[in-house]
Amino acid sequence: MPDAIVLNARDTVAILPRRTDAGADPLGIGVPLPKPVAGGHKIARAEMKAGMPVIKFGQVIGTATEDIVPGTHVHTQNCVFSDHDTDYRIGVDLDAAKAAVPRMEPRTFLGYRRPGGQVGTRNYIALCATVNCSATVIRRAALEVELSGVLADFPNVDGIAAFAHGTGCGMAMDGPGFPILDRVLWGHATHPNTGAAIFVGLGCEVMQVARMRQNASETGSERFHFLTIQDTGGTRATIDAIKAKVLELLPQVNDVRREPCPASELRLALQCGGSDGLSGITANPALGIASDMLVGLGGTVILSETSEIYGAEQLLLRRVADETTAEKLIECIRWWERYTEMNGGTMDNNPSPGNKQGGLTTILEKSLGAAAKGGSTPLTAFYAYAERVTAPGFTFMDTPGYDPVSATGQIAGGAQVLCFTTGRGSAFGSKPAPTIKLATNDSLFAQMPDDMDINCGDILSAGVSLEQKGAEILDRVIAVASGEASKSEALGLGDNEFVPWQLGCVM
Structure with missing residues (x-):
């Protein structure tokens, strides 16, 4: 070292x-x-x-x-x-970025093929609360189903995921928060890792179950089911009705098998949290190498956390593929400057106290290290929060830096696996897409062995190259996509990390 x-x-x-x-x-x-x-x-x-x-x-x-x-x-x-540098020299490194796409031998993972062409890495039944008022009933129903032991009879079902949240009412239907929540709920219900979804409302909220029915009618899918507490007979009756519907759905959701699927079908979400001064030296650039490899395989990677690439956006703009994507990213940065000022904050509110203890001094320093997760290939597309990601290659989604909110948007966009780098330690998981955690240093990997999937500290301590570590990360992504449990899955994490971004007035 x-x-x-x-x-x-x-x-x-x-x-x-x-x-x-x-x-x-x-x-x-x-x-x-x-x-x-x-x-x-x-x-x-x-x-x-x-x-x-x-x-x-x-x-x-x-x-x-x-x-x-x-x-x-x-x-x-x-x-x-x-x-920081705002000399946005758009596309000047695009040729070099195109040359950075590696030539890769085709690879496959064992995935679940869905009607319509989606490919999943997990197979969940999703319980989606349209409003906070229905959060308790879906959580209680999920818990009672799990405690009953019935899931043991359906080995191809990964579990019941209860997507409960704290909003859905007290919001303007024409405000910014309504379409975001709509995209998040629908994105999780139609996620390739979801075999069936049950929407549960109270009945009188702003985000009506009828809205989800309309979305479902446009797809013609039989995967979606709906009920409200008021029409079903109250809390206990609704819990029992949810459980009955789950028992009815289990055989058909279980009736799916993993089969070889091309790695080009993978959409990988990139996250970092609890960062330290080594994040931008070990785990983040190693994940960037893995991102480039997945792009070389025809897959998709999704960089996010806009407030944590602030100060590094000029590096992304240098390799942007087109003017429209560049304009969207620049306007997004300007929106965040206005947004933080309007709410009495600054873009340097980050790093957190733990980040600073780990050696990060300003958001500019943190962002430059965080952006390394995105590798070196062309930036092909920009997406609004929770928007469906369709373009292959290296993409960007506008999200806050707060990990649960950011990951919720990426998963709603279709990410089937998530890689999360950390230098201070993180107890993070996600559903229905599993999280793989990468430690930036040896001591963290030794201190939290049940939480960390991969040690990137050996890049410094043992001279492991970034290329070797990137290949190791890609191997783990494919293994987890094929059904291997990540550390966070083994711990049962993920139920409380579903946090839609709440924008607009609370009324």
């Missing part, structure tokens, strides 16, 4: 891969550290005067608030958020 890591020749800081004691000379230039510095944190490798930019990844991550000499710990005490 190196004593200090320099990511770009322009960088004015280096990253320490491990805790380094006072008196050590990690830069190797005869400049001892005046005090201990934690692993993942930055030290100056060049003199910076107050007001000068601090450079990491070859990009501006902030501004020095005081004179900084080499060997000094660079963090929140002497570096602050600042303006």
Whole structure:
């Protein structure tokens, strides 16, 4: 493992891969550290005067608030958020991005083929609450079915997923929140990992079950079923009615078998949370290599968390495939600036306290590392939150950085598997699409072995190449897509991470 890591020749800081004691000379230039510095944190490798930019990844991550000499710990005490590069040179790296698509031998996974051409990696019965008022009945029904033991008789059914949430009423039908919730609910009900769906409402809410009936009538599918608490006879009667419908559906949902499907059918969601200073050095770029490989196989990857690519959007725009996608991304960034200002926040509200403890100082630094998950291939499409993802290749979906909200949108868009990098540790899972968690460092992987699927810390500690780790990640994605349980699935995570983005007035 190196004593200090320099990511770009322009960088004015280096990253320490491990805790380094006072008196050590990690830069190797005869400049001892005046005090201990934690692993993942930055030290100056060049003199910076107050007001000068601090450079990491070859990009501006902030501004020095005081004179900084080499060997000094660079963090929140002497570096602050600042303006970033907005010289949007649209498409200038597109040819290089096209050349970055690797040539791959065809690969397959064992998936569930659905009527209409969808391919699933899991097979759930979904209970979808149209409103918070029906959240308890779907959760209780799902629990009672699971406790009954009946699912053991249907080995091809992965379980009952209860998609409960805290909205659906007290909202304007012509406001921004209504179409979002509509897309989220319908996206989960029609998800390739869903074998059948039961919509449950109260009866008088804004997001009416009738809305879902209309959506279903447009598809002509027999996978969807509907009831309301008021028409069914109250809470207990509705729980019993849901359970009866589930028992009726189980044989037909179970009547499906995995079969070889091309990897081009996979849509992989990319997430990071609980990040640290090593996220942008190990797990994120390794996941970027895996993303490129999946694109080379004809598949789709979905980068999201708009508030956490802020400051790195210019890198995405350099490899955008067309002007329309570029314009959508730029307008999205401007919307987020207005949105945070309107709500009394700033785009630098992130990193979180845990991120800062792990060595990340500003959102610009975090974003530059987070964007590495998207690899190097052309950006082919931009999607609104929870919009159905149809284009192959590297795509972007507008979501908040808050992991449950972001992942809910990606899954509603059709992602069948999710990869989640973390440096501080995360207890995250998702349904109906499984989550694979990637640790950025050895100590986290050893500390949370039941939660972490892959250790990316050996990129530094054992000299494993990014290409090797990317291939390992892709292998795990295909294995999980074929039915292997991820760590979060084994722990039973995913029921409480369904969190639709709630926009607009609560009335």
